[in-house]
Amino acid sequence: xxxxxxxxxxxxxxxxxxxxxxxxxxxxxxxxxxxxxxxxxxxxxxxxxxxxxxxxxxxxxxxxxxxxxxxxxxxxxxxxxxxxxxxxxxxxxxxxxxxxxxxxxxxxxxxxxxxxxxxxxxxx
Amino acid sequence: xxxxxxxxxxxxxxxxxxxxxxxxxxxxxxxxxxxxxxxxxxxxxxxxxxxxxxxxxxxxxxxxxxxxxxxxxxxxxxxxxxxxxxxxxxxxxxxxxxxxxxxxxxx
Numbered sequence: 097x098x099x100x101x102x103x104x105x106x107x108x109x110x111x112x113x114x115x116x117x118x119x120x121x122x123x124x125x126x127x128x129x130x131x132x133x134x135x136x137x138x139x140x141x142x143x144x145x146x147x148x149x150x151x152x153x154x155x156x157x158x159x160x161x162x163x164x165x166x167x168x169x170x171x172x173x174x175x176x177x178x179x180x181x182x183x184x185x186x187x188x189x190x191x192x193x194x195x196x197x198x199x200x201x202x203x204x205x206x207x208x209x210x211x212x213x214x215x216x217x218x219x220x
Numbered sequence: 221x222x223x224x225x226x227x228x229x230x231x232x233x234x235x236x237x238x239x240x241x242x243x244x245x246x247x248x249x250x251x252x253x254x255x256x257x258x259x260x261x262x263x264x265x266x267x268x269x270x271x272x273x274x275x276x277x278x279x280x281x282x283x284x285x286x287x288x289x290x291x292x293x294x295x296x297x298x299x300x301x302x303x304x305x306x307x308x309x310x311x312x313x314x315x316x317x318x319x320x321x322x323x324x325x326x327x
Contacts, residue, residue, distance in 0.1 A: 206269030
């Protein structure tokens, strides 16, 4: 079964940096598009970033220029490098797998496997 | 960015009720919309993608419809395990955007 496990969250200082990790098992992160979604305490879901198998990436306006999504194919891990953290970045961060081609036809998108989330707190 | 507006923000219903949640996009998005269910303290789960395609293993009581700017998630007969918050997500263009959520509570 496909599984995702996030790590790397914790208490961070405003202006600081952190790198979140998302370890995948049961599938290859390089063969799927992968995304990060966050949820601030008591708030709704916010899409953060996406990385395609071919390497292209896209970001939410709120994180563009501060966050970088990447992967290590050899380790089968997805990352989210978060720089210049602000209090507004405090949230549970989920990684998610994009629907594989054997499930969804080309051009059909969705996030079908999610991790349990890792919590980032930003406070001085 | 495309704005997604869900309605209602919350609703109270009983087991067996038919429940309808709507999602309106600020511009046309074709059929590029998904629906997700989230229970407290848990990760979201994909229910519907491409507006009307049910994800594998999703009970048949969940259905999606719509295209363009207006979409609907219908639960034909609400079950106890369906009390949760539901979100739409447009994947038509970047940045992808979620609706604000609809909380389905027990009446």
